[in-house]
């Protein structure tokens with residue numbers, strides 16, 4: 170399995186699912202083989218890729234609690250090169266049921282180490298809006314974390330909490346976990362707050378902030394209702410172009426790191 | 430204590446905090462005494478009312494886990510008639526710590542029944558974006574639930590989960606819990622999806638949907654950065670007027686119910 174990247178932020182509605190789906194599809198469009206893991210009980214990544222939650226024979230709940238193998242639950246999406254480990258509402262119960270399980274933070278990590286299916290160049294994990302055992306499982310299993318940050322005051326306020334959680338995970342559970350970067354989402358440059366947030370974030374976090382910014386773009390909100398990534402819904406849209414650029418920047422940041 | 434109303438939806442970023450703060454302030458502006466309970470570890474309602482989370486001497490965490498009394502943690506906001514039970518990041522640990530506690534779903538309910546402080550006409554509870562033990566505590570302690578629904582496809586998808594949870598809470602924990610209503614938020618009527626969602630919701634839920642709709646309005650996103658409700662930030666704005674109207678409609682719906 171290639172680099173495992175969690176898309177996380179406990180603040181709700183900041184573009185985690187939209188980024189997980191469209192970044193994954195953009196990487197697949199660049200001919201990488203990508204696996205998207207839906208770890209949110211809402212199952213928005215699953216629906217957003219057109220998968221019927223009632224027809225799946227296995228889900229990420231089974232991975233964490235029923236000893237299912239990753240190769241048993243992975244299914245194809247309609248988008249070439251992109252596979253998904255789907256989620257459904259059963260995952261809501263996982264939080265309480267995991268408490269009693271030994272090594273409960275390592276369940277997802279272990280399912281990756283025991284994986285013997287086809288290789289993937291990238292694994293992207295869509296996290297729920299909480300710093301709970303599901304998100305902790307994702308962070309413990311990941312190489313990198315991508316934080317999606319909505320350009321709003323309340324979202325900026327939550328940054329200290331997610332960064333504190335990363336510090337704790339790195340100390341106790343996963344020393345090689347690094348920050349992949351911070352991606353600004355739903356940015357409407359006509360809005361004073363958005364400009365202010367972008368400026369503050371770039372001053373404070375510097376090169377950790379992606380140059381690419383995702384604009385507020387109605388095509389991104391429409392695409393999930395058709396069950397397709399925005400690349401299929403409207404590839405010329407500002408939203409689609411921004412995610413293609415984000416994927417290219419992610420790959421370029423990796424190469425720059427390796428050469429450093 | 431007057432009617433206890435939870436503002437809930439497991440979908441993130443759908444206006445729960447914005448509604449909790451501005452509905453509470455609007456009811457206070459109508460000369461009702463209002464208590465706002467922040468039950469989200471992000472503490473956005475606490476910050477949105479200008480309270481410094483580091484300076485509070487008690488929080489809703491202490492209510493659920495340290496046997497503190499409600500009257501010990503309630504503090505004044507700058508807005509006349511509006512008090513708040515603040516939250517801080519300690520609440521993140523409450524989920525896991527509550528599991529071992531007997532009658533863990535009843536902690537908030539019990540703190541309301543043991544309350545002997547000044548009377549309130551309304552209690553509003555701001556819930557986190559999850560169907561976890563914090564939200565279950567809120568629903569078990571409530572008379573009514575207000576569901577804020579963002580006019581977007583992914584948010585509509587999540588309605589079945591929250592309605593299923595309400596059914597279960599009503600059966601097992603709180604038989605008198607009723608749906609106060611569904612409030613459409615962040616509605617941009619120029620956007621095709623928003624019109625479609627509004628039409629579908631009104632067809633399906635009928636009179637349970639508030640006539641008042643909250644428009645997307647930048648003043649609502651600005652107000653928390655000044656630590657005040659939008660009524661104080663810009664009372665003439667479309668956002669402020671919509672929440673004043675929502676408060677009036679809530680009171681009117683109550684009166685209509687009582688006469689029925």
Ligand SMILES: Nc1ncnc2c1ncn2[C@@H]1O[C@H](COP(=O)(O)OP(=O)(O)OP(=O)(O)O)[C@@H](O)[C@H]1O
Pocket residue numbers: 180181182183184185186187188209213296297298354355356383384385386387389390391393408439440441442558581582583584
């Ligand atoms: N750049 C954008 N422009 C316009 N709409 C967007 C954009 N990004 C996301 N959206 C819409 O905003 C809403 C929230 O986005 P999304 O569901 O991806 O956030 P999330 O962080 O995954 O939410 P949750 O915390 O509930 O998991 C969705 O309805 C989505 O379609």
Ligand SMILES: Nc1ncnc2c1ncn2[C@@H]1O[C@H](COP(=O)(O)OP(=O)(O)OP(=O)(O)O)[C@@H](O)[C@H]1O
Pocket residue numbers: 179180181182298321322323324440441442443444445446447448469473556557558614615616643644645646647649650651653668
């Ligand atoms: N009607 C509106 N117009 C414009 N911006 C809004 C509106 N309502 C909320 N917002 C902004 O959208 C963001 C999400 O709203 P809010 O934080 O109230 O949602 P929430 O459901 O409480 O989120 P969470 O799930 O993280 O608790 C915030 O930045 C808020 O300021």
Ligand SMILES: [Mg+2]
Pocket residue numbers: 185186187209213296297
């Ligand atoms: Mg999501």
Ligand SMILES: [Mg+2]
Pocket residue numbers: 445446447469473555556
């Ligand atoms: Mg909130």
